[in-house]
Amino acid sequence: MNLSPAFFGKALVSAAVSAACLLSVACSSDQQDVQVVQVAEETAAPATGAVTAERIIAADAAPGEWLTHGRTYGEQRFSPLDAINENNVEELGLAWYADLPTDRGIETTPLMADGKLFVTASWGHVLAYDAKTGEELWHHDPKVPKDYGVHACCDVVNRGAALWGNNVYAASLDGRLFALDRDSGELVWEVDTRINTTDSYTITGAPRIVNGKVVIGNGGAEMSVRGYVTAYDAVTGEQAWRFYTVPGNPADGFEDETQERIAKTWTGKWWENGKGGGTAWDAFAFDPELNLLYIGVGNGASWNQKIRSPDGGDNLFISSIVAVDADTGEYAWHYQTTPGDNWDYTATQHMILAELPIDGEKRKVLMQAPKNGFFYVLDREDGELLSAEKYMPVTWATHVDMETGRPVEAPGMRDGTADTLVSPGPSGAHNWHPMTYSPDTGLVYIPAKSHASIYADDFHTLERDAVWHINFNAGLMVGMPDEVPADARAAVGKEALAAELIAWDPIKGEKVWTIPRGFYSGSGLLSTHGNLLFQGDLTGTFSAFAADSGEELWSYPVQGGVMASPITYTIDGEQYVAVAQGWGGETGLPFGSVSGPQNMINISRLMVFKLGASGELPKIPVMEQQLNAEGIELASSEYVESGRELFNLYCAVCHGGNAISAGLIPDLRYRIKDVEPAWQAIVLEGALAANGMPAWKEYLTADEADLIKEYVKHEAVLGAKRGERRLVRAP
Structure with missing residues (x-):
């Protein structure tokens, strides 16, 4: 049974919540698993300059600050500041920079607020700086293994x-x-959200x-x-409410009426075959009125609906926008962008709230460009x-x-055959980078x-995948001639993974202008009243464009890839623009074979x-390193092919397709001669766990680990024959 938005949405918008439902939402049975390890005094008076809802709502009255993720609750990422504008932006120069503690994946x-900048880094590090001078004020390391x-x-x-009261709130990877206390960085309280x-x-x-509550989602659908x-x-730090985005095992009872209703849109044993997925790992917006x-x-877990929900169904609320009451977590309405998602088309992408004239009437709208390639405007x-x-x-x-x-849906797109190209691919037409x-x-x-991928039902077996790698896609396995059709390999090459900066008219539903931005995707965006649009890219350039025309007005070489979103603020009457850099993310690890050598030197900074x-x-000292495979003895082709399959199943997502790393994680082809004697200890026992390499003994046998090693040796020899070189930091 499929429930339409009309059936499932508007009827509940104004419905009162029963006492039993309130209890199930606000007092989840899972609450006992979350313990507050340190708690502030509940009666403590707000500090001077405390961040409040009133202060965030009145952001335009104090445009020199940036108090919440999207600057306002509506997440527009537009600043009314115009001291830096299209007429003088060419005079922009570097005021200060600070090195961040992790050289990987800065987003x-x-x-x-109040003259202090607050940033996070990989794993969940949090740092505070004097916003004018760049002096580091404090640094909190959550010490994630x-x-x-x-x-x-x-x-x-x-x-x-996030900021509230006199605290800074953040989360760690685990x-x-x-x-944290905003002035000192000392821990106030901590909870485990799992x-x-x-x-x-x-x-x-x-x-x-929102309303004095810290809202956070989790990742892990894959x-x-x-x-x-x-x-x-x-x-x-006490739990106020929890909203589940997909239903659990019916035998355990449903947490509330919403879960019972959405379970009717699922089939099979979804609670076993991936547990549903539907993680809310990024986007939120809030309407205080x-x-x-x-x-x-x-997305759903697994990606393949034939495994997740074998008899079909919409599988609510995967790939959906869901509105809930901010005080109770009670369901209000939803819109599903990709019913029964089969392609990893998340709707976790940035949402923007605005008021637009639609058919002559001003409407309070929500706008989103999710992975699936359609731009949505909702009431x-x-x-x-x-x-x-x-x-x-x-x-x-074909259309909505x-x-x-x-x-x-177009015919054949759900077939899961090895020669069917689907666009967009799983990285999406737009990913997490904020609009x-x-x-x-x-x-x-x-x-x-733009990019495309294949989704083949038989690409891997359920027994070996643990759901994660089922249909993961050919995009991670660039250049494997015996496994991926040539057109599919081409579809994930550098030219096909082409970025664009699009100016979109949300009323007419069309592009106004577009700018090519190189490989993969440009960074998140900032627009200002100075008719400016700021964006970085993966070639190491931070640029300003005219917001009305797209003309590039200024650029600055920042030495490394930029993914994160800029902000702007004022101190003592001067306007500043801040952006963090550091390449990584969902393509920074696996796409080494097409990302290019410019990303081998990764730098993480706040500028x-x-x-x-x-x-x-x-200046960053670099040197060229040549791949040397002299003395490596190769195993038989059967060993290599078996190792190839295992490598692409377990290792490629970090160490790169074809064992070609993008530089964020070691390229094993360059290190195989050094690590071969300790290979089993590293791969199976976790000898390098402190460096981030986990133990795989629960997933791999010793013979399988050895097969992976033989494949890496094979790729090292091939790379050496090609005369492959790379740039690395000089000692």
């Missing part, structure tokens, strides 16, 4: 913090949410704080977990679909039916990209610019 959006990274599908990234410690739960997103969102009291919190929900009061148009190439669906609100909306131009700016500044970044 943070800085925050600025490095081998916990094996539980993260897409790198050990962290997208930012699922802990903590409050409902259990056996499943691979992670946190990579930034918390949001690792076979059940999704949920939890709200904690900002003062005490409606008191609705909007949740972007991720955020009730979830009504107002428009849905393709913003990038799409083959999986405006009567039903459902996509019209921005400028009320000055009326345009939404999207960091988009701050202002007009007239003349600071310089230090």
Whole structure:
């Protein structure tokens, strides 16, 4: 049975919550698993300069600060500041920079309040700086075991913090949410957000704080977990409510009526075959007038619906936008962008709230460009679909039916055959990199990209996958001639993974202008009242464009890839622009074979610019290293082919397709001669766990580990024959 939005949504928007339902939402049975390890005094008076809801709502009255992830609750990432503008942006220079403690996967959006900048780094590090001088004020290291990274599908990234009262709130990769004193960085309280410690739960997103509650979701759909969102009291750390995004095992009883209803859209034993997925790992927005919190929900687990829900169904709430009451977590409405998702088309991408004239009427809207390639405009009061148009190439669906609100799927896209290319691929037409909306131009700016992939039912077997790698896609396995059709390999090459910066008219549903941005995707975005649009890229350039025309007005070489989103703020009457850099993420690890040598030298920094500044970044000494495979003896071709399959199943997601690393994690071909004597201890026993290499003895036998080694040796010899070289930091 499939439940339409009309059946399942609007009827509950204004419905009162029964006492029993309130108890099940606010007092989840899982609450006993979360313990507060340190609690602040509940009666403590707010510190001077305390961040409050009123202060965030009135952000435009004090535009010199950046108090929440998207600057405002509406997440527009637009600043009214215009001291830096299209007429003088060419005078922008480096005011100061600070090295971050982890050279990997920097996706943070800085925050600025009361003259202090707050940023996060990989694993969940949190740092505070003097926003004018760059002096480091404090640094909190959550001390996540490095081998916990094996539980993260897409790198050990962290997208930012939240401010409330006199605290900074952030989360660590291993699922802990903590409050830190804003002045000292000392721990105030900490909770473990995981409902259990056996499943691979992670946190990579930034918390949001609404009505005095810290809201956080979890990642792990690719690792076979059940999704949920939890709200904690900002003062005490006590759980206020929890909303599950997919249903659990019916035999255990449903947490509330919503779970019972959505279970009717699932078939088979989804609670065993991937546990549903639907993790809410990034996007949230909040409307304080409606008191609705909007949740972007991720893909199903496994990706392949034939395994997850064999008789079909919409599988709510995967790949959906869900609105809940911010005080209780009670369901209000939902819109599902990809019913029965089969391609990892998450709806966890950035959401923007605005008021737009639609058919002559001003509407309170929510806008999103999720992975599936359609740009959606919804009425955020009730979830009504107002428009849905393709913003990038799409083959999986022909269009979205405006009567039903459902996509019209193209024939054959669910077949799962090894020669069917589907676009977008699993990395999406737009991933986590935040969009921005400028009320000055009326345009939404999207960091988009085009690519395609294959999804084959028999690519791997369920027994070996543990759901994670089922249908993972040919995109991670570039250049394997015996396993991936040539057109599929070409579809994940550098040219096909092409980024665009799109200026999108959300009223007309069309592109206004577009700029090519190189490989994969440009960084998150910032727009300003100075008719400026800021974005970085993976070639190591930070640029400013004219928001109305797309003309490039300024650029600065920053020495390394930029993924994170810029912000702007003022101190003592001067406007600054801040951005963090550090490449990584869902393609930074596996796509070494197409990413290019420019990313081998990875740098993680926070950089701050202002007009007239003349600071310089230090020169990074580099050297060229040649791949040397002299003396390596190769095993038989059968060993190599068996090792290839195992490597691509267990190792490629970090060490790269074809064993070619992008440089964030060691390229095993360059190190195989050194590590071969200790190979079994490293791979099976975790001899390098402190460096992040986990023990695989629960998944691999000694013979299988040896097969992987033989494959790496084979690839090292091939690379040496090609005369392969790479850039590395000089000692």
